[in-house]
Amino acid sequence: MKKLWGERFKSELHDLAKEFSYSLGVDFELLDAEVRVSIAHATMLGKSGIISHRDSRLLVRGLRQVLATLKKKVVCELIRDYEDIHTLIQVQLEKKIGRVGKKLHTARSRNDLVSTSTRIYVRERIQDLLILVNRLQTALVIQAERNQKVIIPGYTHLQRAQVVLLAHHLLAYVEMLDRDKSRLVDAKLRLNECPLGAAALAGSNLPVDRFYVAKLLGFRKPTANSLDSVSDRDFAIEVLSAIAILFTHLSRLSEDLILWSSQEFAFVKIADEFSTGSSLMPHKKNPDILELIRGKTGEAYGNLMSLLTTMKGLPLAYNRDMQEDKKPLFASCRLAQKALGVLELVIRTIEVEEANCRKASKDSFLFATDVLEYLVKRKVPFREAHQIVGSLVQRALDSHTSLSGLPFEVYQEYSRIFKRDVFECFEPELSVRLKSSAGSTRPDFVLRQVRRRKSQLKAEVRALKRSNRERGLV
Ligand code: ARG
Numbered sequence: 001m002k003k004l005w006g007e008r009f010k011s012e013l014h015d016l017a018k019e020f021s022y023s024l025g026v027d028f029e030l031l032d033a034e035v036r037v038s039i040a041h042a043t044m045l046g047k048s049g050i051i052s053h054r055d056s057r058l059l060v061r062g063l064r065q066v067l068a069t070l071k072k073k074v075v076c077e078l079i080r081d082y083e084d085i086h087t088l089i090q091v092q093l094e095k096k097i098g099r100v101g102k103k104l105h106t107a108r109s110r111n112d113l114v115s116t117s118t119r120i121y122v123r124e125r126i127q128d129l130l131i132l133v134n135r136l137q138t139a140l141v142i143q144a145e146r147n148q149k150v151i152i153p154g155y156t157h158l159q160r161a162q163v164v165l166l167a168h169h170l171l172a173y174v175e176m177l178d179r180d181k182s183r184l185v186d187a188k189l190r191l192n193e194c195p196l197g198a199a200a201l202a203g204s205n206l207p208v209d210r211f212y213v214a215k216l217l218g219f220r221k222p223t224a225n226s227l228d229s230v231s232d233r234d235f236a237i238e239v240l241s242a243i244a245i246l247f248t249h250l251s252r253l254s255e256d257l258i259l260w261s262s263q264e265f266a267f268v269k270i271a272d273e274f275s276t277g278s279s280l281m282p283h284k285k286n287p288d289i290l291e292l293i294r295g296k297t298g299e300a301y302g303n304l305m306s307l308l309t310t311m312k313g314l315p316l317a318y319n320r321d322m323q324e325d326k327k328p329l330f331a332s333c334r335l336a337q338k339a340l341g342v343l344e345l346v347i348r349t350i351e352v353e354e355a356n357c358r359k360a361s362k363d364s365f366l367f368a369t370d371v372l373e374y375l376v377k378r379k380v381p382f383r384e385a386h387q388i389v390g391s392l393v394q395r396a397l398d399s400h401t402s403l404s405g406l407p408f409e410v411y412q413e414y415s416r417i418f419k420r421d422v423f424e425c426f427e428p429e430l431s432v433r434l435k436s437s438a439g440s441t442r443p444d445f446v447l448r449q450v451r452r453r454k455s456q457l458k459a460e461v462r463a464l465k466r467s468n469r470e471r472g473l474v
Contacts, residue, residue: 003083004090004110018080026326027085028075033117033124034085035067038104040216041196045106048209055100062097063089063104069096084323085117086110107208109200111230111318116196118326120217122239125333126188127471131464132340133181133246137174138457139347144170145450147352148443151361151428152267162369163361163428166267166352167450168441169256174453176249183242191235194219198229201317218471231317233307236329240304243332247300250339254290257350261287266356271349274342289346293339300335303328361428364402368393370425370434371403378417388414 006012013021039060046056066089082088094101144167154164194214197204203226210222223229260267270287278284306328310321368389375385391414396403404426411418424430435442 004087004105021320021323022079022082023084023323023326024082024088025075025079026330027114027323028078028088029326029330030085030114030117030121031067031070031089033120034089034113035063036120037113037117037196037217038089039063040213041108042104043216044209044213045103047212048207050106050206050208051103055103058097058100059093059104062093062101065096066092084110086113107199107204107206108196109198109230111200112195112198112226114323115198115230115232116194116217118329119191119195119219119235122191122236122329122333123188123218125337126184126239127464127468129184129243129246129333129336129340130181131461131468132337132344133177133184134457134461134464136340136344136347137177137453138461139344140170140174140177141450141453141457143167143347143350143352144174144446145454147354148447148450150352150354150357151432152357153360153363153366154441160360160363160366163366163431164441165432165443165446166357168446171446171449171453173249173253177246180242180246180249183245184239187235187238187242189220190238192218192220193223194221195223195229197222198226201227201230227317231314231319231322233311233322233325236325237304237307237311240300240307240328240332243336244300244304246336247297247339250343251294251297253343254287254293257346258287258290258294265360266353267360269351269353270346271351273349274346289342293343296335296339300332303332303335358428362426364404364426365393365396366428367426367431368403370431371422373434374422374425375415375417380415380417 042051042056042059042063045051045059046053051059070088070092078088082091090101090105093104148165148167150166151163152166152169153160154162154169194210194217196213196217197208197210214220214222257268257270259265261270270285270290272285274287274289275285276288278286307325310324314321371392372382372385372389375388376382380388392406392411393403395410396406399406404423408418408420408423411422432441432443435445439445
């Protein structure tokens, strides 16, 4: 058994305890980040004179070799033998370069190490997610532009309410996704402080240069309090929370598309590539991929709850409970990557059924509010106008006709203010064009927003790619 401790014990860890506590199966994913942290640490040890320059160089070279070797390994072969990723790298390093390898762990602990490499890992996943969210937004904007003339009923309480542009509906998700990105960026800003040098909990007696390590690893600065450094996981909770909120949006978008692709709505067709059939009913075409995005949202929420619950009630500083941060954290990052990737493709390939949208948006009750505002524009007090139109709706329902099907004379019975031009209110194109409030569904507003978003998204993706390249991420 290879571990980093043991001399003060009379017996080995029980096999069951080993199996229960070993974490390499999960934290192997930190391999890359761990080696980078160790290279920075070894460089700093040499620079600060804690070890010789020669030893420092040997460590760095050895770590590079270890990384290259371990990258080729199948992790399940190692799981039983090593407690965690830190142990694996340390033991492999000693195998490669001998006694000097034992100097790597000078002035550090696995407690500060794991927090540092997890932050680096998360920082990079955030960069990946930002690009993926950007791509999903771009797909939505492209559909909005492609279908800029299409009008659909907008809903509240899932009851037909007022007509809106389909593009406006799609752009609503672009807004939500923009906030999701800003939550991720914000989380990244806060987590971008380097815990290394906090050691086990109290700091080190050796003259480590924490500012130098922080700089080498691209952190803004070292963390300010060694106890906090090794016992905080709120950086992971924040990311899990941002991902959970992101999933709320992905799930709602999926739900809208599931509804829209049903025969009851029939506003869109989902491409065959992203639909499945039934093993029993030959005619079925089911939106399983979208349902799974909605379904897997449960996992994203669960991961957040899992870590919140793990952290609650832990005394300062490090506790082994905290090892349980990685499973939900990695799982949510992976899940978000996959969901964003597939949803982007679903959006790119949907086909809008314009004729059905047009038909649905002709329902005259959708324009009751336009009739109301027609009266208000002609100085009828709002509540009075509401009553008048409400009564007209009632009258239409009683006589089994539509709101536009009532004769002009009936309109006049309820208010002399009505002129024949009231029937223009029932034109979907006019209804959207008459909206004047900022952020409304007026076509020129929506088109301007499409253009603005399109160029913003393009500039953003360029900046993200550039910053990833600079950090060697792509
Ligand atoms: N693998 C542990 C974790 O991820 C780090 C090890 C620290 N363990 C310890 N007993 N101090 O949290």
